[in-house]
Amino acid sequence: MNPSSPLEQNLDPQNWDAMRALGHRMVDDMMTYLETLRERPVWQPMADEAREFLHQPPPMTPTTPEAVYAEFTENILPYPLGNIHPRFWGWVIGTGTPMGALAEMLAATMNPNLGGGDHAANQVELQVIEWFKTLFDFPAEASGILTSGGSMANTLGLTVARNIAAEFDIRHEGLSAAPRTMRFYASTEAHSSVKKAAEMLGLGSDHLRLIPVDENFEMIIPELEKAIAEDRAAGYYPFAVVGNAGTVNTGAVDDLEAIADICQREKLWFHVDGAFGALVALSPELKPMVKGMERADSLAFDLHKWLYIPIEVGCVLVRREPDHFNAFATRASYLASHERGAAGGTHWFSDYGIQLSRGFRALKVWMSVREHGIEKYGQVIAQNVAQTAYLAQLVDAALELERLAPVPMNIVCFRYVVPGMDDEALNTFNKELLMRLHESGVALPTYTVLKGKYVIRVAHVNHRSRREDFDLLVETVVKIGNELKEAMGVGA
Numbered sequence: 001m002n003p004s005s006p007l008e009q010n011l012d013p014q015n016w017d018a019m020r021a022l023g024h025r026m027v028d029d030m031m032t033y034l035e036t037l038r039e040r041p042v043w044q045p046m047a048d049e050a051r052e053f054l055h056q057p058p059p060m061t062p063t064t065p066e067a068v069y070a071e072f073t074e075n076i077l078p079y080p081l082g083n084i085h086p087r088f089w090g091w092v093i094g095t096g097t098p099m100g101a102l103a104e105m106l107a108a109t110m111n112p113n114l115g116g117g118d119h120a121a122n123q124v125e126l127q128v129i130e131w132f133k134t135l136f137d138f139p140a141e142a143s144g145i146l147t148s149g150g151s152m153a154n155t156l157g158l159t160v161a162r163n164i165a166a167e168f169d170i171r172h173e174g175l176s177a178a179p180r181t182m183r184f185y186a187s188t189e190a191h192s193s194v195k196k197a198a199e200m201l202g203l204g205s206d207h208l209r210l211i212p213v214d215e216n217f218e219m220i221i222p223e224l225e226k227a228i229a230e231d232r233a234a235g236y237y238p239f240a241v242v243g244n245a246g247t248v249n250t251g252a253v254d255d256l257e258a259i260a261d262i263c264q265r266e267k268l269w270f271h272v273d274g275a276f277g278a279l280v281a282l283s284p285e286l287k288p289m290v291k292g293m294e295r296a297d298s299l300a301f302d303l304h305k306w307l308y309i310p311i312e313v314g315c316v317l318v319r320r321e322p323d324h325f326n327a328f329a330t331r332a333s334y335l336a337s338h339e340r341g342a343a344g345g346t347h348w349f350s351d352y353g354i355q356l357s358r359g360f361r362a363l364k365v366w367m368s369v370r371e372h373g374i375e376k377y378g379q380v381i382a383q384n385v386a387q388t389a390y391l392a393q394l395v396d397a398a399l400e401l402e403r404l405a406p407v408p409m410n411i412v413c414f415r416y417v418v419p420g421m422d423d424e425a426l427n428t429f430n431k432e433l434l435m436r437l438h439e440s441g442v443a444l445p446t447y448t449v450l451k452g453k454y455v456i457r458v459a460h461v462n463h464r465s466r467r468e469d470f471d472l473l474v475e476t477v478v479k480i481g482n483e484l485k486e487a488m489g490v491g492a
């Protein structure tokens, strides 16, 4: 029993045995929940009562831990987004694993702060970063940091680029001291987080010059060269290029070697957004797809996408550690590192990013990679790519469906076609079809717009999917499309 008096309270359980029993029950329930995923819909709308339950005034008095858990299982647990399910292929959201979930519990129990100090958790993060430096052929002098995700990894990488490439002391003087307007480049298919970074870094999205893409949705390299030359002639200061290792819309990979060559020649920072695509490098047979990525000055990638680690965790690697350090390091007196003791340690992650307090996201990565080994990850990633090619075949074979983009990696974009219907009407039709598909609970792809055409988009980073899941997807899309066509009285 907790011996605290009413005058000296704490938040530990009144009854440790009861809390232990509840913890065991939670673990049992969660393992069963994951084991039986296939028996449930991918997604279902929240019941009104559950929604209402989550609109209450702040609770001023206690509820027993058992009752709080019951509220969770009744009102929250039945309504996931769906990305744990074998037939979820929406946005680019990974699946998670049981070990990843358990590691989250262990990390929260230790509850360390990875901003700095001399303790084991920092060493775990350093170890994870060393692993990815090796796997992605980065040099020993590179550094890195785990982030909340790809958006933050892109932002940190581009911050280093901006700070290091600037012709002036940007950290002290700010952008208003710039003798020339700074500009950087990415393809029109670059992820929205790159634009957000341009805005947040004070560069302005007008100065992120978007380079057109070819029919494979890859950056047209001569257009990049032309844009840089034009901007130099117009008095701008080009400082960086973002290459895509797997675009969010279609999984296209830019010619990273060519971009690396241009950056070398033009003295520009080469940032690669490899949010999910970078991970194909774990598969020996797929690794050539991202050739040139290893030449990046900074590389952003996510571990919560194609390493299937529970959300959140991404990473940025920076080729030269001093660049990384010099972009962020700042130490107030209360943060100075000491020669010995808990404030010791030579590598404080708060010197390599924006966060001071940082969670132990490294543990779930470390434990998962230890559990499965890199070879297995490479195999499952390759399996995802093969399953995606299988889906593309199914789409191509279905008379009602039209594929709208090449399938270089793990994304298939397609739509249901109604003969005689124009693009605008087809856009509305396919959007309605997709919402009905979500409501059916059978499968959950999402959407994008390619050249003005609304498409159903499957982005596959799901270790639980089987080929039969894609059979069911195509059958169900065709069935819903046929029903919708009939209900609207359109088509033949």
Ligand SMILES: Cc1ncc(COP(=O)(O)O)c(C=O)c1O
Binding pocket: 091, 092, 148, 149, 150, 151, 152, 154, 191, 193, 246, 247, 248, 273, 274, 275, 276, 302, 314
């Ligand atoms: C290519 C690309 N870059 C960046 C991101 C952003 O990553 P996150 O959602 O982890 O912030 C995504 C997300 O899907 C992406 O596909």
